[in-house]
Amino acid sequence: MMRPGRPAILRVLKREVSIESIHLAMKPVSAVTLLAACSVAISAHWCLAGENELPAKKHIVQLYSYRTLTPINADWDRGIRRALATGFPMGVRIDIEYLDLGRIDNAEYLQRWNDLLRMKYAGQRIDLVMPVYVQAFQFVRKHRDTLFSDVPVVFCSVNRALAEQVRGVPGMTGVAFQLDVDGTVNAARALFPHTQHWLVVSGGSNHDRALCAMVQQTLDRYKDQLQIEYTEGLPMPKLLEMAAALASESAVLILNYDQDVWGNDYTTADVVEQIAAVCPVPMFGLYDTLLGHGIIGGSLGSAESQGELAGNLAVRVLQGEDPSKIPITGLEMHQFMFDARQLQRWGVDDADLPPGSIIRYREMTLWEQHGKQILAGLTLLLLQSLVIAILLINRSQRIRAERSLHTSRSEAIQLAGRLLSAQEDERTRLARELHDDLSQRLAASAIEAGQLARKSTVSPGTRATLAQLRDDLISLSDDVHSIARQIHPTILDDLGLADALRSECDRLAAREDTAVDCQCGDIPPDLRQEVSLCLYRVAQEALWNAARHAQSNRMDVRLTSDVEMIHLEVRDFGVGFDVEHATEQPGLGLASMRERVRLVNGRLTIHSQLGSGTSITVDIPLAEKCT
Amino acid sequence: MNRPRVLLADDHRIVADGLRRILEPDFELVAIVEDGRQLVEAALRLLPDIIVADITMPQLNGLDAVAQLRKAGCSAKVVFLTMHKDASYAVRALQAGASGFVLKHSASEELLVAIRESLSGKTYITPAIADCVQQVSSARLPKASLLTPRQREVLQLFAEGRTAKEVASLLHISTRTAENHKARIMSLLGIATSSDLVQYAVRHGIISAQ
Numbered sequence: 074m075m076r077p078g079r080p081a082i083l084r085v086l087k088r089e090v091s092i093e094s095i096h097l098a099m100k101p102v103s104a105v106t107l108l109a110a111c112s113v114a115i116s117a118h119w120c121l122a123g124e125n126e127l128p129a130k131k132h133i134v135q136l137y138s139y140r141t142l143t144p145i146n147a148d149w150d151r152g153i154r155r156a157l158a159t160g161f162p163m164g165v166r167i168d169i170e171y172l173d174l175g176r177i178d179n180a181e182y183l184q185r186w187n188d189l190l191r192m193k194y195a196g197q198r199i200d201l202v203m204p205v206y207v208q209a210f211q212f213v214r215k216h217r218d219t220l221f222s223d224v225p226v227v228f229c230s231v232n233r234a235l236a237e238q239v240r241g242v243p244g245m246t247g248v249a250f251q252l253d254v255d256g257t258v259n260a261a262r263a264l265f266p267h268t269q270h271w272l273v274v275s276g277g278s279n280h281d282r283a284l285c286a287m288v289q290q291t292l293d294r295y296k297d298q299l300q301i302e303y304t305e306g307l308p309m310p311k312l313l314e315m316a317a318a319l320a321s322e323s324a325v326l327i328l329n330y331d332q333d334v335w336g337n338d339y340t341t342a343d344v345v346e347q348i349a350a351v352c353p354v355p356m357f358g359l360y361d362t363l364l365g366h367g368i369i370g371g372s373l374g375s376a377e378s379q380g381e382l383a384g385n386l387a388v389r390v391l392q393g394e395d396p397s398k399i400p401i402t403g404l405e406m407h408q409f410m411f412d413a414r415q416l417q418r419w420g421v422d423d424a425d426l427p428p429g430s431i432i433r434y435r436e437m438t439l440w441e442q443h444g445k446q447i448l449a450g451l452t453l454l455l456l457q458s459l460v461i462a463i464l465l466i467n468r469s470q471r472i473r474a475e476r477s478l479h480t481s482r483s484e485a486i487q488l489a490g491r492l493l494s495a496q497e498d499e500r501t502r503l504a505r506e507l508h509d510d511l512s513q514r515l516a517a518s519a520i521e522a523g524q525l526a527r528k529s530t531v532s533p534g535t536r537a538t539l540a541q542l543r544d545d546l547i548s549l550s551d552d553v554h555s556i557a558r559q560i561h562p563t564i565l566d567d568l569g570l571a572d573a574l575r576s577e578c579d580r581l582a583a584r585e586d587t588a589v590d591c592q593c594g595d596i597p598p599d600l601r602q603e604v605s606l607c608l609y610r611v612a613q614e615a616l617w618n619a620a621r622h623a624q625s626n627r628m629d630v631r632l633t634s635d636v637e638m639i640h641l642e643v644r645d646f647g648v649g650f651d652v653e654h655a656t657e658q659p660g661l662g663l664a665s666m667r668e669r670v671r672l673v674n675g676r677l678t679i680h681s682q683l684g685s686g687t688s689i690t691v692d693i694p695l696a697e698k699c700t
Numbered sequence: 701m702n703r704p705r706v707l708l709a710d711d712h713r714i715v716a717d718g719l720r721r722i723l724e725p726d727f728e729l730v731a732i733v734e735d736g737r738q739l740v741e742a743a744l745r746l747l748p749d750i751i752v753a754d755i756t757m758p759q760l761n762g763l764d765a766v767a768q769l770r771k772a773g774c775s776a777k778v779v780f781l782t783m784h785k786d787a788s789y790a791v792r793a794l795q796a797g798a799s800g801f802v803l804k805h806s807a808s809e810e811l812l813v814a815i816r817e818s819l820s821g822k823t824y825i826t827p828a829i830a831d832c833v834q835q836v837s838s839a840r841l842p843k844a845s846l847l848t849p850r851q852r853e854v855l856q857l858f859a860e861g862r863t864a865k866e867v868a869s870l871l872h873i874s875t876r877t878a879e880n881h882k883a884r885i886m887s888l889l890g891i892a893t894s895s896d897l898v899q900y901a902v903r904h905g906i907i908s909a910q
Contacts (some may be wrong), residue, residue: 078887508756512783513712516804520718523808547805554783564784567761568792579832594846595888633848636880637873640848 084393095445109491130167131200131391134221136213138206138280139331140173144342145362149205149229150375156384160392168194168679174208175280175331176338183368187216194220201387205229208280210247215237225396229383230376232287236401246396248383248403252284252359254291256372261324265419270323272301272316272347276330276339277306284329288359306500309347317351325356327368355419361410365434369419370411372427378657379403430657446556461672490672498604504561507553517544562609568603571596571632574612578630585620593635597695604693607669608632608641611677614662615643615689623647623687638692640653646686652679703728704819705747706715709739709765711757714890715804719752719781722811736760740768743776750777754804754880755789763796777818781807787832791823794833800824801833847885852906855883858894859901 089516136337137146150169157165196360202212202221217226228236262268275285292301304312312333316325330344332583342363349367350357352550358368361375382403390396409427413435416423423432440447440636447692475635526539557563565573567675571593578591612630619628633640663679666689670677675693706727710716716783730746736756743751751769755762766778774870780793781798789803799816799865803826814824825833847855850871857867868878882897891897901907 093825213815296778351836483717509712513715513804516783516807517712517714517718519717519805521724523806524718524721527808532901543805543808550783550805554785563756564786567763567784568788572788572792576786579787593848594848631846633846633851635851635854636877636884638848638850639851 080196085436097199123679126479130163130225131161133165133201133203133387133391133544134194134199135169135203135205136209137165137169138204138208138210139171139175143340144366145360146171146205146339146523148362149380152377152380153205153229153384153387155253156381160385161429173213174212175278177476178208178279182429183212183215186212187220187368190216190220196431196668199224199415200391202226203229203383203387204231205383207231207235207283210235215489225390227383227386227390227396230379230403233404234287239396240401243397245345246390247401248379248386248401249401250374250406251404252288252374252670253372253407254288254359257326257359258292258295258358260371260409263427264421265324265355266424267322268299268324268361270320272319272323273301273303273328274312274316274325274330274344275305275328275339276305276332277334278290278332278345281329281331282304288328302507306332308335308337309339309344312344313347313351316348317353319352319354322356325352325354327356327358327363345539351385354408355415361408364410369415369421370409372407372409373410378406382406395583413597481602486672489668493669493672494603500561501610504557504563507557507560508563512553512557513544513548515553519546519550522546524560558622563575565605566602569596569598570600570608573605573609574630574632576612577609578628581620583627583634585597587620587626589616589628589630591630592632594631595634596634596639600639601673604639604675607673608639608677608691610669611689611691612641612643614666618662619643619645619687621649622650626684634695636695641691642688643690644686644688649681649685649687651683652681704749707739707743707746707751707755707776709734709736709742709751709753709762711735711788712742715754715882719811720759721747721753722808733735734758736762736765739765740772743769743774744772744823746876748776750818752779752781752811752815755782755784763792763841763871766796766798772792778814779811779814779818779824781811785826785828787829789828790833794823803828822830832870847888851861851881851885851888854878855885855897855901856906857905858882859898862897869895891898 107651128498132353137149139146154167166478170186170190174183188556202217202224204213204226206229206671213221213226213228217224223244226245226247227238228245230250231247233249233251236247239245239247258271273285273288275281275288282305285303289303295301302317308314319325325348327341327345328350330339330341332338345356345358345363345366345368355369356590357371359371359373361373361377364370364373386396386399386402389399393684400693411421411426411430411432413432416426416432424431426432427587441686522539522543525541526536531539562573562577564576568576574593575591578589581587582589612632616628616630619625625645627646629642629644631640631642631644670693672692675691678690678692680685680690681687704727706723706729708716708719708723708729708731710719710732713734714882716732716734716859720729720732723863727750730748731742733742737759739751739753739757740760741846749871751766755760757765760768762780762782769776769778777800778793778796778798780789781800781802781804782793783804785803786805793801796820799818799821802814802824806826806828808825810826814826817824853871854867857870858864864875864878864882867881868875871878873881886892886897889897890902891900898907
């Protein structure tokens with residue numbers, strides 16, 4: 074009961090406020106609480122005023138033919154309410170009466186309904202009356218003048234013949250239905266070609282019989298081809314027995330079953346479910362309320378669609394359109410619909426269904442139910458795999474790059490070593506050439522010149538010239554020898570590292586006029602040639618660096634060895650330098666020193682401080698290590 | 701009187717020819733050989749009074765050849781004739797047992813002098829480097845007491861009383877290497893016992909006396 078609802082709430086609210094006020098008055102209370110109470114009271118009054126200013130909601134009275142809570146009523150109601158909700162978002166006021174005329178339709182019952190409704194709606198403004206289905210429509214038609222005079226009528230689901238009768242009646246329009254018996258029967262014959270016998274199930278109420286008669290008119294046309302059996306009002310036990318005994322070339326057509334001949338009441342959906350449990354052949358129907366209860370399908374009308382159509386008409390009428398100018402609709406609203414579970418039960422392939430068929434109750438496969446999740450999961454998995462693959466590829470590439478870098482590095486070291494040794498080889502060859510050939514020939518010439526000068530037959534003038542020639546040749550030979558020595562220290566091969574170092578120190582001391590103290594310990598005689606050459610070259614470089622840059626009047630060279638290492642130290646006492654800075658300078662040959670030492674697996678260390686000299690040490694392992 | 705018998709070793713034919721002309725008037729040139737091995741073989745076979753040899757020669761250099769001859773009991777005088785105007789060579793030549801050191805290109809003036817000096821039991825060194833040789837010949841002997849930094853470490857650790865195993869683990873070397881170090885150091889320093897080692901270390905400030 075919506076109508077008295079709001080005032081009732083307000084009354085309650087008011088009472089609560091006043092109780093609160095009394096309660097407050099009895100106690101010393103704070104002004105804040107009092108204020109709050111006042112504001113509640115004020116806002117309640119204000120709301121009431123606002124409600125009164127809104128336009129009144131449209132008032133619809135719906136009259137259903139059947140008792141409440143039948144499946145088909147629910148379908149109609151859903152359709153009608155959807156349409157009304159769309160047309161009136163703010164809502165309409167709906168009063169529903171379930172007349173239950175399917176079971177009782179005697180004159181007194183009808184008269185009592187008339188009285189009851191007149192009393193109930195006396196003095197109320199009614200904007201629209203909506204009779205649903207045939208019996209309710211006939212009731213409204215009969216009692217319109219007394220009950221709802223001048224109220225527009227929009228009917229829902231009235232059979233075609235009845236609708237034709239009210240075409241053009243002022244203030245009346247609606248939705249009519251026509252059962253597509255042909256469509257259903259033909260579809261059934263196409264799906265089950267061997268069907269020869271139809272059992273037509275319908276109830277025994279007046280309306281059941283009227284509907285059956287209507288269908289029979291159509292079915293009579295198939296009398297030649299099909300054996301058609303009617304079961305009007307056959308009580309359920311017998312009906313079930315009969316259905317269970319049906320032969321395979323049979324089919325069942327369900328119409329309407331409200332009552333059996335004994336006066337027991339049913340709803341058609343219940344009847345369908347009971348028959349379906351025992352029936353060995355497919356059942357067809359004519360409206361979609363039964364779909365899902367056991368029929369396989371057919372060309373079905375839809376109570377819900379009819380309701381929605383009627384609701385749409387109701388909206389138009391409530392918005393002021395003249396009902397008699399709105400044509401009656403809904404007649405061609407059939408749709409081939411099938412129950413997927415029944416299709417499976419009877420072995421029907423979807424492809425054989427009439428084009429445009431709707432299939433309901435399809436049990437979704439795992440894929441249909443969780444397709445998105447599965448797809449997302451698979452995608453995630455794929456992405457993950459992809460990332461892993463990329464990382465693996467990346468890793469292997471890096472390993473390969475590192476490996477090739479390592480290879481390149483060792484190749485570069487080898488190459489540098491080969492370059493150095495090739496250079497030394499070439500130098501050795503060149504030095505030998507100079508020494509063995511050029512220098513020796515010069516010596517031979519000098520000897521010859523000397524011999525000539527000594528001969529008694531030579532005049533003093535010629536003797537002097539020859540002596541000069543001999544001296545020139547000696548000088549030249551010395552120079553060539555010196556050059557050869559610079560190119561390659563033959564002394565290293567002849568006398569070994571210690572003597573070669575000493576000799577180098579002597580030469581430096583003589584040339585630079587500085588003291589060079591060279592001390593060599595007990596050096597192994599079988600020192601590898603590349604080690605002795607390395608040490609000699611490093612010492613030579615260090616000594617000449619010191620001579621050029623250190624401004625030192627003293628240098629020390631120490632060459633010692635123990636059972637592990639051979640150790641060289643070249644030290645000056647001069648100005649020193651910044652080691653970090655100097656390493657970048659190419660002029661000092663530090664890089665080439667390091668390279669030479671590295672090639673024999675040695676370690677080169679440079680200590681230097683500005684003002685306190687420089688010490689360069691080299692340690693080379695004596696046992697040859699694998700590189 | 702018999703002329704002294706000379707064996708000439710020089711791998712440069714053109715030089716050898718020049719030398720032959722210098723030598724032949726005064727000496728009996730018993731053979732001219734071209735490398736160190738031939739020199740050893742010919743000297744032992746021909747027993748010359750004096751050998752005139754180049755230092756730098758193929759197969760075996762003059763110094764090593766003479767060392768071999770001395771070992772084999774050959775007492776012939778040796779004069780080295782070389783291109784190397786270098787005191788180091790001269791010192792080594794004298795060490796090897798030579799009594800003359802002449803630069804090749806001065807041969808026409810000095811060779812005969814050097815040979816005669818040698819034969820009379822003296823030593824002749826070409827004047828160009830004679831002074832240097834005097835200076836360095838004593839200083840140039842290998843200094844046994846020179847130790848490497850590693851040897852000083854090892855010496856200190858042993859002198860402090862550690863075992864070879866401890867020394868090895870401290871220096872990240874094998875025990876055997878540590879022992880080798882110790883033996884080598886003791887032989888270098890002419891030390892026989894561990895207590896001498898400690899004394900040496902104390903004396904040289906490697907460890908402090910307590």
